[in-house]
Amino acid sequence: MSEDPVWEPPEGSWASSAARRRNMQAIRSRDTKPETLIRRLVHAKGLRYRVAARPLPDLRRTADLVFRPTKVAVFIDGCYWHGCPEHYVSPKTNPGYWSDKVPRNVERDRDTDRRLREAGWLVLQFWEHEPSDTCANTIAGTIARRRGGRPRPD
Numbered sequence: 001m002s003e004d005p006v007w008e009p010p011e012g013s014w015a016s017s018a019a020r021r022r023n024m025q026a027i028r029s030r031d032t033k034p035e036t037l038i039r040r041l042v043h044a045k046g047l048r049y050r051v052a053a054r055p056l057p058d059l060r061r062t063a064d065l066v067f068r069p070t071k072v073a074v075f076i077d078g079c080y081w082h083g084c085p086e087h088y089v090s091p092k093t094n095p096g097y098w099s100d101k102v103p104r105n106v107e108r109d110r111d112t113d114r115r116l117r118e119a120g121w122l123v124l125q126f127w128e129h130e131p132s133d134t135c136a137n138t139i140a141g142t143i144a145r146r147r148g149g150r151p152r153p154d
Contacts, residue, residue, distance in 0.1 A: 034128040035064050035076050041136035047143055049074075055121055061112045065139070070146035071121045074139055079127050081105055087129060122146065 030052045039051065041064065050066040055073040063073035079087035085104045091098040114125045124142060126135045 012149055021107065030062075031065070032076070032078065037132040038126070038135050038139070039065065039078060042139050045136065045139060045140045047062070056119055059112070059115055061108070067073055067143055071144060072146060073116055073121050073123050074134070075109070075125045077109070077122065077125060082109060082127075083096060084127050084129070086127075093120050144145075
């Protein structure tokens with residue numbers, strides 16, 4: 001009977017162990033708890049939107065909620081992955097990789113914001129730690145103003 005080989009991360013890999021690799025692969029890139037809660041609240045206000053959609057077809061980046069008619073793109077960013085100024089903490093394991101990755105994410109986010117604004121879109125960005133009802137109210141009010149109306153009362 002032969003033993004299963006022990007998994008070793010490839011040279012230069014971001015995964016410092018098999019367990020870390022499993023954990024990192026299990027992290028959702030969409031449909032996170034903050035996203036789904038905000039979506040439910042916005043939907044309850046009568047607004048309809050696209051989920052995880054490209055606001056611009058030529059831009060290979062997606063927004064969490066996209067309101068095409070009013071050209072509003074909503075991003076609900078995770079504190080770790082997007083470098084929240086309040087909550088981001090540098091990693092203890094494999095700091096070389098992660099210390100480079102998060103600033104690249106932030107740079108990509110700002111580039112996305114710039115491209116969308118140049119195309120006439122309004123970008124709304126929220127952190128995962130912000131109160132969901134506050135985010136939903138801001139989104140609803142913004143959409144109503146862009147439509148030229150008033151927000152629907154709760």
